Amino acid sequence: DTEVTQTPKHLVMGMTNKKSLKCEQHMGHRAMYWYKQKAKKPPELMFVYSYEKLSINESVPSRFSPECPNSSLLNLHLHALQPEDSALYLCASSQEELYSPLHFGNGTRLTVT
Amino acid sequence: KNEVEQSPQNLTAQEGEFITINCSYSVGISALHWLQQHPGGGIVSLFMLSSGKKKHGRLIATINIQEKHSSLHITASHPRDSAVYICGAGGGTSYGKLTFGQGTILTVHP
Numbered sequence: 001d002t003e004v005t006q007t008p009k010h011l012v013m014g015m016t017n018k019k020s021l022k023c024e025q026h027m028g029h030r031a032m033y034w035y036k037q038k039a040k041k042p043p044e045l046m047f048v049y050s051y052e053k054l055s056i057n058e059s060v061p062s063r064f065s066p067e068c069p070n071s072s073l074l075n076l077h078l079h080a081l082q083p084e085d086s087a088l089y090l091c092a093s094s095q096e097e098l099y100s101p102l103h104f105g106n107g108t109r110l111t112v113t
Numbered sequence: 114k115n116e117v118e119q120s121p122q123n124l125t126a127q128e129g130e131f132i133t134i135n136c137s138y139s140v141g142i143s144a145l146h147w148l149q150q151h152p153g154g155g156i157v158s159l160f161m162l163s164s165g166k167k168k169h170g171r172l173i174a175t176i177n178i179q180e181k182h183s184s185l186h187i188t189a190s191h192p193r194d195s196a197v198y199i200c201g202a203g204g205g206t207s208y209g210k211l212t213f214g215q216g217t218i219l220t221v222h223p
Contacts, residue, residue, distance in 0.1 A: 042199050042213035043156070056210060088154050099144060102211075104156035 003027055006091050006105035014113055015081060021108045023074040023091030031055075031097040032074040034066060035090040037107070043090055049074060050097045081112045116140045117202050119214035126221050132187040134217045136200035145176050145183045146201040146211065156199075159185070190221045 004025045013019050023032065031050045035043035048056035049068040057066075063085075065077040074091055091105040117138045126132055136145070147159040160167050160174040162183070167174050171190075176183040187194055197218050203211040 037154075042201075042216050044213075045210060048210075058210075090154070090156065092156075101158045101161045102146060102148070103158065104148075107154040107156075109154070 004105035029093035117214040
């Protein structure tokens with residue numbers, strides 16, 4: 001069992017829908033990450049939050065909007081996505097930003113129709 | 114040229130064999146991560162190292178900072194080791210950013 005919980009596990013949405021991905025950890029980690037992974041490719045960093053503040057935005061389109069309501073929760077709000085945004089979205093956390101091991105969730109497999 | 118290069122891309126082994134996966138990076142780093150990803154998507158962090166060598170069970174990771182090279186070794190491989198192994202270089206000039214290699218697909222046959 002992973003200590004980073006992501007919901008939902010699967011999501012199918014239309015291009016006009018608004019949905020949110022959720023990520024939760026209770027390990028007291030202060031850094032949280034969103035990654036996007038296409039099939040047979042390594043994960044690509046999207047966002048990093050450190051101490052609940054956005055630390056890195058890897059030039060992600062504005063149709064992806066991250067939110068860190070508190071130190072345990074990380075959301076990714078989705079709006080007006082494109083079919084090419086279909087991918088596995090992985091959340092991870094670490095004690096501090098990248099100087100400690102990463103703990104990954106099992107991901108949300110997103111399909112945009 | 115990618116900043117993080119892994120070799121081989123695909124590796125097939127028989128159960129019990131000793132396995133080595135290599136990772137070379139061209140950027141300055143603060144830490145090198147080795148990850149394991151099974152079919153279905155879950156990723157497990159195996160090692161994070163910035164110098165020397167670490168061992169966990171049958172897995173050993175080494176790093177040579179001067180040569181910008183890291184290796185992941187699996188001793189007495191088992192079919193359950195079949196997975197994608199990914200190395201990621203973190204920190205350096207891009208504080209907080211982890212750059213991944215393309216991954217090595219390992220298949221261990223019984």
